[in-house]
Amino acid sequence: MNQKGIIGIFTTDWQMSDAIKRLREKNIPVTDAVTPFPAHGIMKQLGKESRLPFFSLAAGTGTIILVFAFLYYIAVIDYPIIYGGKPFFAFPTFVIIIYMLTILLTFILTVLAFQARTGLFPGKEIDDPVHRAGDERYIGGMTDDRFMVALGGEEGLSGEMHESASTILRESGAKEILEIKRS
Amino acid sequence: MEDSFKIPAKSKLLGWILAGVGGIAVIAGFMTDPSRMWAGILLNNFYFLSLALGAVFFISLQYVTDSQWSAMFRQIPGAMMLYVPVALIVMIAMAGGMGWIYEWARPEIARQDALIAHKSPYLNIPFFYLRLLVIFGAWLALIAALRKFFLREDAEGGLHWFRKSKHYSMIFIFVFGVTFSVASFDWIMSIDAHWFSTIFGISAIMSSLYYAVAVIILLVIGLNRLGYLRALNEYHLNDFGRYLFRLSMVWGFLWFMQYLIIWYANIPETTFYYYYRMGEPFTALFYANIIINWAIPFVVLMSDTLGRKKAVLLPMCLLLLAGFYINLYLQIMPGSIGELNFGFIEIGSFAGFAGIFLLLVMKGLSGASLIPVNHPYLQKSLHHHI
Known part of the structure; x- marks a missing residue:
């Protein structure tokens, strides 16, 4: 179990959407994207649909x-x-x-x-892809000016996927790339 | 980059045929029933003038709001505005038909009718034409300026002409709000000189934008079929569909606002307007007006998936063009001739004006490059996605 999840943090929505597009072309599963405002088209890029x-x-x-x-x-x-x-x-x-x-x-x-x-209500505990994976770190700015793409989620990514995912994130202009530690 | 628009021979022929049919219809109309013909000319002229000015209003809105998605379509409304000088010529020619349409323009009625006599300091022919010339002067000056900026921007580039266009767009929106209200009061509402509605002006303004957007969509889809505007994608169409959807709500809201206030007050001085229009022979048109202009676009375009399909937008826009005719028909005909006529004269004269409009639009499009090559937002618009 040394598979790890990975988090890319961007400062613009178009860099994030570019990264998501390229990741999905490589068939790397994107668990979630967190944005401070409703970014149009992200749902569709993630292959999810809102009802x-x-x-x-x-x-x-x-x-x-x-x-x-x-x-x-x-x-x-x-x-x-x-x-x-x-x-x-x-x-x-x-x-x-x-x-x-x-x-x-x-x-x-x-x-x-x-x-x-x-499941959002007052007093709710922190629940983002990082914490769901069992990592206790707190990543700031998610409701402010940061755009986060989470890969691997609970299952983690295999070795080569992990490699190409971090390359794509870096090339798309991610400001920070974090590895999710598994507890 | 795409090359400039060449007028297809077929469309040009179609334009001339329509104009020819219109000429025959107008002559036939004057021989058989002049009052019907004058009312028809007023209707058709106001119809296409609304489309032309609505198109300028559309461009102005795009400039003022710094809209990026619509930058590549600027030439199309820019060509539609070329109809305005024709409208001036027709309105001046209307001097011959004032008495046929406007009750207040007949001296014997203006003397006998106390209410019209009271309104005569405003509603008299010299002042009517003075207002008309001032209004058209303002429109023509602004349109000439905007067209010059667009052409210079295409030729020279740089942000200077963009900033000027934006500045003049602000002026246009303000001027348009005032002048088009006055114009619709003068030309359309004064047909029923005993009646008044303060919301009439804003209704006319929003209608002009609503149906102009429909015509812009038709032209965009048509040009795309001819092989131009290849960058057109579903997101552009989605935005156009949203425009129509929102404007259908605005149209319905304004229509109901006018109706509700008159219905609620229940004063004979104002209710007679609706009494004539809801009774025979206009009953069917009265309800068709609401269904076509509000109910159908509202229900169909509510869904984003439907509203971005050419197969939905194309028939919807054609339906709205018929809807605009019905809308104006109900505003003009019951008061001026008071009977329901729809035959060769109406269809033919509409075809004639449509032909002239089509020829002018094609001429305007062929004059400049079809895509505003130096527009600062062009790249954003070509690759528009949401």
């Missing part, structure tokens, strides 16, 4: 129906009152409330779903 948009769509559709039912209950069933000569069921007045509440609730539900799915 969050579909959740948003479902939440939005559900919210439209829910808010409509809520307004219909208020205006027609529970407290029917004539104002401005309008009928009880005055759809145009509903539209803006449906529009606004749909945006608000869809946003909140999507954020909550994201937090639940990624």
Whole structure:
């Protein structure tokens, strides 16, 4: 068990995305990429796909129906009152409330779903590829100005893969290359 | 680097045929029904003027926001803006048809109708044309300046012309916001001189951008099929699709904003506008307007996977061109002629204006190199990815 994981730390997103592209061309498995902001296209480069948009769509559709039912209950069933000569069921007045509440609730539900799915909540212990591999070091700047690519993860990389991976990382302009120590 | 655009003989022939059909239709229209023809000319002219100015607005937005993805497409909206001088000529020729379209331009009505008499210090023919000339003067000056900067940049290079273009883009957006509001109030809204809507101007501005983007997409895809703009990739199309999607929401929002306020207030002075348009014979068009311009693009382009496909964008843009016609038809025809006419005169005159527009765009594209070779963001745009 002397296989090791490897971490490349970059200072720009395009260097990182370049490195990921070249690593995947060589069939070296990339475990994870950590960026301080949502970098477009990284998911696709990692060969992963987010299902969050579909959740948003479902939440939005559900919210439209829910808010409509809520307004219909208020205006027609529970407290029917004539104002401005309008009928009880005055759809145009509903539209803006449906529009606004749909945006608000869809946003909140999507954020909550994201937090639940990624397991991010206040008081959570540090969980990044380094710590998952059993290395106790803390690598700073991941939420600030550093871009991290983790290779090997829990299983580690074989000897020659390790060689070519560090070459690619160095050539793509990695500022730091760290080896993950296995406990 | 790609060489410059050569006008395909077929397209040129098509342009001239369309223009010829338009000429016949306009003559036939004046022989049979002048009021219908004048309204049709106003509609078609405003249609293509909106596209031309929307294209300039599009370029200006790209400059002001320092957008990099769109740099390689700059020549296409840059060629669309050549229609503006034609629009000026047609608007001046409209002097002969003022009485046919605008109620306030008929002296006998202007004297009898208390409301129109009250508005006559603003709505009278000399002041109308004074405003028109000032507005067109501002547009032509800015467009000539922008075109000069683009051509000089292509020839000389350097950041100087880019900075100037950016500066003039800021001026254009400000000037366009004011002048196009006034223009739409004057030329379109004053057809129903008893009615007013303060949101009309911004609706016209956003419509012009919306449909201009649709035409830019059509031209980009068309040029790509002819073998130009080879660097076009799915990410460019994705951004274009997003533009259409967002603008369909803006269009729907503004349409509903105008409708809701009038519906809510329920004052006869303003509701009659919708009363005519929702009743026969315009009912079907009224609902088709919302479905084509908002509902279909909103639902179809919501998905990124669909919104980046040429097979989706192409029919969507063609549908939106029909949608823009319906949109303007509902703004102009019920107030001016009050009946639903759609026959050879309408189709023919639209084809004529479309032919002229096509010829001008092709001329504009062939004048300069098809890709802005010295644009500072060109490389970023050619290799655009997300």
